[in-house]
Structures are given as C-alpha cells and as structure tokens.
Amino acid sequence: MHTDLIQTSKVQQKKGILLVNLGSPRSTETKDVREYLDEFLMDDKVIDYPWFFRSLLVQGIILNTRPKKSAAAYKTVWTEEGSPLIVFTQKIMDKLEKIVDVPVEIGMRYAQPSIENGIKKLVDQGVTEIVLFPLYPQYAMSTTETVIEKAEEVRKKKFPNIKINYIQPFYNREIYINCLAESIREKLPENFDALQFSYHGVPERHIYKTDPTKTCNLNDCCSRDSNPSHQFCYRHQCFKVTEKVIEKLGLPKEKVMVTFQSRLGKDKWMEPYTDETLENLPKMGIKNLAIVCPAFVSDCLETLEEISVEGKEEFLHAGGEVFNYIPCLNDEDRWIEVVKTLCMEKINEFFLV
C-alpha cells in the first residue's frame, strides 16, 4: 500500500529540462547593451563589492563608456538570427528536444529569454520537476553559482511547488573530455608550434572567496591531483580540462599553454593573461598558433571578437604568422549527445529520490 502511494505520486510528476547560459543584450543598440551590462555587472556574484561601491563603479564609471564600445563589438559578431550565444543555445535546445522525451527550454542568467521565462514555459507544459543545466564546464561564483541563486530566487517567489535539480560542473567527466578532445582533434591544423587554451578569467579574489577549505593559494595546489578545494576552484578545473584533453590528443605538455582572457577593471585577475601572451609568443619563436576557448561551450562575443579577431590581430602584429581559432562545441552532434547523457542521468537520479 505504502509503495503504491509513492509510485502513484512519482507517475504524476512531469519532468523537463532548462538549459541556462549567460545571456546577451536584446540588440546591438548602445542603450540595450547598457541595460544588459547594468544587470550583469550589478550582480554581486560578478562584481562582489558592497552595493554602494559596486554601483559607484558600475553605474558611475563603467556604464559611461563601456556600452558604446561593447555595442560596436557586438555588431561585428551579431547574425541575422541574433546573438551567437543565444542562437547556439537555441540550436542545442532544438536538437536535444528531438532525442529526449521531455520538454526542453532555455533561459539566460541576464536579459532575455530569462530563467523565469524558461521555467514558466516548462510549467505551462505541465512540468513539475526541472533539471536545470548551467552550460559552464567549470564552476565559478560568477557563472554556476549565480545561475543557481537566481533560479532558486525565481522558484521560491513564483513557482514554489516545482522542484529544480541542478547539473554540476562537468569539467572532469570522461564523456565531456572525449567530446572536446575529438572536436579539437578534427580542427587542429596539421602543423602548429603551440596550442593555447584560453579560459575566461576571474578575479583572484573570487577563487579565495569560494574556497570552503581556504587551502587554495592559487599556486601549485591547483594543479595537484587532489585537494579538497578543487570542487570550487575554477583555476584547478581549467587546468584539469587542459591536462585531460592533451592526454587524449597525445600532445606534449611543452606545446601547450593555459591563459586567461576577458579581464575587467583594476583587480588582479588570474594570470597569465591571454592578450599579453599573444603579444609575447612570436618573440619566443611561436609563429603558427592554434587557440581554443574551453570555458565557453558556445561561441560568443568573447571568442568570436576578443579572440578570433582582436587576438589574431595582436598575435600577427607582434610577428605571428598563422593564427588558427578552434571554434567551441556549439551544436556539434557529439556535444548534444553529452548534453543528453548529463540531463538523462539527472532525470533518472531525480526519479529514484
């Protein structure tokens, strides 16, 4: 009798998937970019100063000049369908929907379509249990953590009766590493002097702040095999992806480097910086470079403009000869299979609870 009741209640639960990415401005108009940057940078998980200082910095300084500059950059990558980041996330959704038997929606942490919008669409289809997938391989306070915080806020306020289960960062999952390695292998040129892994940076302070063990010193501990801080150490997780991928590709360590891009403001961000490295490589004899950006699963402003256009110019200007940008996983079928596996794993786990 007791088991029957539990099973009956389980059958009544309807599951759905919400794919979450960072988000882009509504358009490339400066006012829309300003609105987007305002929401993004006023998030205390992104600029983690007390509210007064954050608003002084963001609304008093950054929003005076950056929106115009960023709008011009967005114009160079925008497509007829819209922002590459959102278009690729939609493509993942479209492909995933065809191979799973539950509804799939997307939601962006900032701007539209919002997380609330995505949850509502699922709820309108009768969904009561959501598997939410933050599309970031590595954990960071400014990505995974803020997504979960926002989704929980929306759930408590607007959808208190639904359940959300979160997919954890997947940087060390074999299926993801195989997928990334195969994708890179296909796109690597025949000859190259070095392969650069350029990850989005974060301020060093963020790493210390989110380390529950307070053991990470942003030194060699991040590359050690085991340390209790690794679960929340973005730096470690970037190193781990690199290490596992180059092992799969059979590349010697000497041919590979890790750098961090897209820094903002005057804080100390993780080093070495991508732009400085690109300027120095030609002097070190590296003229033919391949570069990949595995903090991003979808190409976006930070890869298409900052790396494949600006980065290329920096490298060539400094004496580099060949610059090969390796695109992100985007909507490659092998990546869709990984998304499916991670989602179904969580759905089944959910079902067993």
Ligand SMILES: C=CC1=C(C)c2cc3[nH]c(cc4nc(cc5[nH]c(cc1n2)c(C)c5CCC(=O)O)C(CCC(=O)O)=C4C)c(C)c3C=C
């Ligand atoms: C991949 C993980 C990301 C981390 C970690 C991250 C941290 C982080 N970012 C900023 C500031 C900006 N990032 C911007 C764009 C942007 N950032 C990510 C991802 C991560 N950010 C993506 C995917 C994008 C592209 C969005 C798109 O529409 O294509 C921008 C906006 C663009 C610009 O003006 O340069 C800013 C600003 C901080 C401060 C931060 C950690 C503290």
Ligand SMILES: [Fe+2]
């Ligand atoms: Fe670390």
Ligand SMILES: [Fe+2]
């Ligand atoms: Fe960013």
